[in-house]
Amino acid sequence: MSTLKVPVLIVGGGGSGLAASVFLSGHGVDHLLVERRADTSRLPKAHYINLRTMGIFRQYGLADDVAERAATPEQFGTVRWQTTLTGPGPLDGRVIHEMDGFGGGALRETYEAAGPALPAKLPQVRLEPVLRRHAEQRNPGHVRFGHELVALTEAADGVTAEIRCVDTGRITTVTAQYLIAADAGRTVGPALGVRMEGPPALFDATTAYFSADLSEWWTEGSIITWFLNPYRPDLSGALIEMGPTWGRNCEEWGLHLPLTGIDRMDEKAVADRVREVLGLPGLDLTLHDVTSWRVEAVLAERYRHGRTFLVGDAAHRQPPAVGLGLNSGIQDAHNLAWKLAAVLSGRACDGLLDTYETERRPIGRSNTAWAMSAAAHHQVVIDAAVGLGPHMPPERRTPVFLSYFSPTPVGAAQRARAAEIFATHRGECQALDVETGFAYEQGAIVPDGSRPPARSPLGDEYRPVVRPGHLLPHAWLERDGRRVSTHDLVGPDAGFVLFTGAGGAMWTEAAERAAGKLSVPVTVVRIGDGDEGAEYADADGAWRRLRGTDGGAAALVRPDQHVAWCATGAEADPAEALTEALARVLGGLGGLGVPGHRAP
Template identity: 55%
Template sequence: MFDVDVPVLVVGGGGCGLAASIFLSDVGVRHLLVERRESTSALPRAHYLNQRTMEIFRQHGIADDVYEIGAPLANMSEVVWRTSLAGDGPLDARDLYRIDAFGGRSTAGPYAADSACPSTNLPQHRLEPLLRLHAEDRAPGGVRFNHILDEFTQDENGVTARVTDRSTGETGTVRARYLIAADGGRGIGGALGVPMDGDAGGFTIISVHFSADLSRWWSGDSALMTNFVSPEGGLISAYAMVAAGPSWGLASEEWALHFNLPPGGTVDLSTEAVAARVRELLKLPELSLRIHHVSEYLPEAVVARSFRVGRVFLAGDAAHRQPPATGLGLNTAIQDAHNLAWKLAAVLGGQADDALLDTYEAERLPAAHQNVAWAMSCFLNHGVLHACLGAMPGLPAEARAANFRELLSDTPMGETRRARAREVFGTQRTEYQAHDIEIGFAYPTGAIVPDGSQPPPRDPMGTTYHPVARPGHRLPHAWLTCDDVRVSSHDLVGNQGGFALLTGPLADEWTVAAKAAADAHGVALSVVPIGTDPATAGWRQADGSWSAVSGIGDGGAVLVRPDNHVAWRSPQGSDHAAEELDAVFRRILGHTPAPGERS
């Protein structure tokens, strides 16, 4: 028998659970992670890592390792639509549309200006082993694969779980103050009676992971993904393929091909049949390929009604599941873990009241609703794209082929139809240029103190991001210099659960107040004055961008949480700085407001 007593039990060793383990280690929270599988995922299903996730990885010392093996931006800066990959017919291997994507090509300017971290592409079957190495290194003995949660109960003081080591059959008891359910929705949420609201999958997605040399036919060295729309129609008339590395661009050795099956549709999923199907879809009948895995799943657009039940927190797929469009699933999951880790550390360390943990749901549940709805909207818009090509559902094969012949013809009507298609296809920037969706989200309520300012405009197409250091928003990125050192404003926070107070150059009263607040509340709080004068000691703006986004004058201050979201802001100095900052921390940390103070 083994018996363990830890502050936090993490159930699930996928991307969300492993990230939670890393973040908890960095903020000093002892924990145990248990995962039912013998190893990490063998599937390349999730792959796109957006800028916000890479910023989090940068904060926790993971980003460089991810970039080292992930796709360079130059090899993931386009998404392409084609009729087929190869073939020698008049409608074969024809480009239908290309869109710049993910911060590459024409989108490079705003993406680079708004973050120190480019997005990247690293399939799940390569990311998870890397995360596992980091997690095991930071919590030796605390990450246990091939261990299954049999059952759990909770009381007012903690959670008691029975866990079995599947390799030995040994069963033990884990006692924890809190439990993070990162089990992919495999049972904990259901056991707690938490409903999942939204739409269940109405069709099946088949994913085929295979190796082949496609360098002669792939859509170009800059294309990460190609969507295919077949002029012939048939059971599988639309499908997508993503480069899966380990080399990138035309040199990619592995691929993930995804296609939908309508309700009632069936295909033979044996290795031989799937290999033949891949050759048929790509129109490469002699292609030498090796099938690694074939998987199927039902896409959903669902969000848990609650993210907290007592001492249990739902995160990742246990809390929200969405279609693959926009790549928001894994990114949202990692951001869940990032939001929760510092709050658990503050409560377990005695700096915060348990009420701080309620802000996890207050902040992350609305973010999940937005991301799930956005992913579903982008997913459904592919049907609009197909319709504008003349590939409407139920259309006879002959009529469908005729539509494509006219679309691709050298005639005035063909030119008109292509021009119209370009306008319609441009709407899919909501998926592949979702810059504001990825980094522009904010928490209207939670562990923040609003300053009464109005939020910036949101682009209804999700592309244009407006940086602002308003409470609840992600801290805007700005380059800062000190002597020969150049850092992002994000780098000022660190990864150990501390706060940062970024002030103007004439904010001595906030510096004094910060020391008093740190002492009173037992929190780590660094003060970073930021100036513009090159002759002034300390950090200064490299390009003036901090002044443009901070919203403070020379005497003002911005309080940044450990997760790099703005907690509070004062545009100028104050005659009562110590009292104000003390009240701010009491509110953020969930303590009861003082008599006479407005909550």
């Protein structure tokens, strides 16, 4: 039996675990990742990478590799409802409604203003290999697939794990100061007795993954096409492109569909049901897999258990509506990585790690509830939009659709009413504020006493603000003819970043003194409009509008691009104020803790 000692052990090599590995490497943290599978996901699963996650990928040099393989909002930015894909009847192949979604169409300008990288569509079966390659390149020899956790012991000063090579059976004892559980809740959480809390599942769902040539009937540009069958409710479903080619020539597909009365192990029966839903009885298709999953919203009772931290599906599970599952998991890892780096380097107290749960668990609670609400809304309200309801007799279904499409005043009224109801779906497919506008009200921040700004009830209006706990607003800046985002100036190499205006010269000396006293890197960025002393020009005036002033005020931003503290510019001793703010942030929930007080 061999032994290995590392600062951090990651259990799980899915999207969240691989992202955590990349982020830790970016901060120079040595670690080991183990995954029981021999390879990355063989199923497409989650496919929408939202604007905030793409911004994080940009920060760690992943965005270009992801975008090279992904569909763009122009290729997926429509949500569509129709009767069937095609068919011989007057109600077959009819589009019921379309709307822009996820940064496509008329939404593009709004999404571009919110961040430096637009959303992308890339299923996990294609995303995870990209993440794995980067993880292995940045942490050679310490990303080990085909290795599973078989025993775990947690102590006050760390964890001890037994890791078994699936092929050889060889056991390696790994000791680590901290453990990240990214195993979808399969092993670590249950072993530690962490319960998942939430209401009963809404219903069970099934997805069939298959290959077929649908180019003759497929309309490009849809991230998801919902089928509301005009003849039978059991033939409704939702079709999703899964690549690797995007658009009309897409080769692989995922279809959410009911399998009432069908054994999911009966491949012929499932394939025939796929054909029925699409309206293509003679379609030549290859069925790859059929998965069943629960439409549920559950949250781990705690995100930290001693030396262990739960991320991704190990911490929260929700319906795929709004695309919050994988994105939330990657954002969990992003929040945790810089904090582990700060503690392991001796620059912060262990109490800083308590803020991971303080900050991310409320976001997990909000996201799971939002996703469940969106799923329930679609299940009940959208069907009702066209005139269907839970008590609709089967024989009335087809007449309802005939009326809906009829060129009569009644048909026009029915379609107009439906359009207003369909518009409420923006809480799922246009939820930019849910994707990007979340904020931390407590944790590794210094509150300024202000109230959080009002948020859009349907989550479709993102209002950026420079306020502790909020994401640093994106604004384009220019320096020496080069255009950069405010987000580009914050990353693992920069440490903390202090943004100020042309009149904030005193913050340069303050940052040097604070950084020297606390041994924490602080970079000062001065933004102006050609003003003397300003390093960056406010390219479009967006920063001035968002910040409100460019005098001596300043905003301290954490490595994860969230604002930690705001200064008014009227501080009597800027260096002392900045030092105190940094100490409070790095001291975690203990307030004015002294970094290094609690040894990792």
